[in-house]
Amino acid sequence: MSVSQWLIKKRNNSLNKNADQHNLKLSEHLWIKCNQCSFLMYHKILNQNFKVCPKCDYHFPTSSQDRIHHLFDTNSWKSLNSNLSSTDPLGFSDKKLYRKRLHEMKVKTGLLDAVQTGIASINGISVACGIMDFRFMGGSMGSVVGEKLTRLIEHATALKLPLIILCASGGARMQEGMLSLMQMAKISSALYRHSVASLLYLTVLTSPTTGGVTASFAMLGDLIIAEPKSLIAFAGRRVIEQTIKEDLPDNFQTSEYLFKHGFIDLIISRTELRNKLYQLLSLYF
Numbered sequence: 001m002s003v004s005q006w007l008i009k010k011r012n013n014s015l016n017k018n019a020d021q022h023n024l025k026l027s028e029h030l031w032i033k034c035n036q037c038s039f040l041m042y043h044k045i046l047n048q049n050f051k052v053c054p055k056c057d058y059h060f061p062t063s064s065q066d067r068i069h070h071l072f073d074t075n076s077w078k079s080l081n082s083n084l085s086s087t088d089p090l091g092f093s094d095k096k097l098y099r100k101r102l103h104e105m106k107v108k109t110g111l112l113d114a115v116q117t118g119i120a121s122i123n124g125i126s127v128a129c130g131i132m133d134f135r136f137m138g139g140s141m142g143s144v145v146g147e148k149l150t151r152l153i154e155h156a157t158a159l160k161l162p163l164i165i166l167c168a169s170g171g172a173r174m175q176e177g178m179l180s181l182m183q184m185a186k187i188s189s190a191l192y193r194h195s196v197a198s199l200l201y202l203t204v205l206t207s208p209t210t211g212g213v214t215a216s217f218a219m220l221g222d223l224i225i226a227e228p229k230s231l232i233a234f235a236g237r238r239v240i241e242q243t244i245k246e247d248l249p250d251n252f253q254t255s256e257y258l259f260k261h262g263f264i265d266l267i268i269s270r271t272e273l274r275n276k277l278y279q280l281l282s283l284y285f
Contacts, residue, residue, distance in 0.1 A: 034058050050270045059207065059227050059270055063109075064116045064133035067166060071274050072120035072129075080119065081151050085112040086144045092175040101137070101175075109135045113144040114169070117152040119161070123278045125285055128156035130165040134208070138170035141213055145173075146183025149217065153190040162200040162281060167218040171211015184216035191220050200284050204273065205255065205264065207231045223280065224264040225273075226255035232264070 033040050036058040046053070050070050051060040068077050085106075092098040106112060114136040119128055130149050132139045149165065156163045172180040194201060203221030207230035214234050218224075226232060233253040241248055251257045258264045268276045 035060075052270050057228060057269060059229070061134060061207075062270075063135060064111070064131040064166075067131050068116070068118075068120070070270070071277070072122060073124070076121040078119045080117045080155060081148050082112070082116075084144045084148055086142050086176075088175075089143075089179060090175070090177055092177075094175075098175040105136050109133065111136050113142070113148070114139045115145045115148050117148045119155075119159075122274060122281060125278065125281045126161055127281065128152055128159070128161045128163045130163075132166060132168045132213075134168040134170075137173065139168045139213075140170050140173035140180070141183055141211075142173035142176045142180050143183065146180070146186055149183075149187050150190045153187070153194050157190075157194045157197050157199060160197065160199060162202070162284065163194060164202045164204065164277065165217060165221075166204040166206060167209040167213055168206045169209060169211065169213040169218075171213055181212065184212050187217045188220060191217060195222075200281070202277070202280065205230055205232050208233070210234065210236075219263070223266065225266045225268050225276075226258070226264045227270055227273075228255060228267055230255040232258055 030043055031040055032043050032046055034053040034056060037053065037056040039053060039055040041054065046060065051062045051066065052058070053060070086102055088097070088099040088102070090098075111133060114134075115130055115132045117128075117130045119126060121127065130152050132145070153163060155161075172184070174180070191201060201220070201222050203218055203224050205218055205224065205226040207227065209218050209230065210233045214232060218232075231253055232255055235243075237248060237253060249257065255264060255267050259267050266276070
């Protein structure tokens with residue numbers, strides 16, 4: 001084999017290898033395997049089914065923007081306080097500076113913080129809605145999340161609108177210390193005034209809903225709804241087991257366990273949520 005032939009063969013092998021890698025990357029985006037039943041599905045099928053496995057009903061994580069698209073009438077969403085953004089009041093640093101972590105999350109998610117709030121309609125019924133997004137620092141509740149939700153509740157009270165909050169959170173944001181814990185009382189106080197005005201408040205608990213969010217506004221709804229097999233808790237399973245020195249049931253802290261013991265009112269699949277919310281709202285309006 002001549003030198004020129006060897007070079008041509010090497011170039012072709014390199015091109016074939018690059019093509020194989022490119023096709024592999026494409027196939028990774030085109031096909032998705034269910035985390036629960038290992039069912040392999042085309043990504044468009046999953047998206048059309050609201051990111052719920054058509055075989056076993058496993059609920060894949062989804063973004064706040066997807067939820068807006070799934071739940072509300074087309075072009076009805078009007079964002080509130082979308083310019084609010086967290087700062088670094090404590091100068092906090094763990095493995096990296098908090099302000100640097102915030103910047104990275106903003107670039108990665110396109111959000112300014114872990115919740116979107118706005119006014120929208122479901123089959124013509126106007127509602128105020130807050131949607132937490134787990135992609136932004138685990139949906140943690142910092143000062144901006146608390147402020148946006150409080151303003152949303154006050155806006156709903158002033159306009160006499162029903163309120164819906166979709167929860168997805170790891171709890172209070174440790175990087176803001178006591179400031180994040182104060183949001184629990186602030187949001188709860190606003191919800192009390194909303195309740196005194198005889199206005200409806202619905203919570204939708206998704207996986208996971210934990211920590212300070214569970215300990216405050218997530219469990220204060222007039223009706224508490226959860227997605228199937230969602231993780232809903234305050235403290236972690238291991239912490240509880242070490243504290244009480246006992247093993248917990250396998251399905252402990254799931255929406256099904258909480259429903260059985262009276263902590264939540266309804267378990268509704270994401271594919272049915274829009275219709276069920278409309279039915280519930282129709283009872284009041």
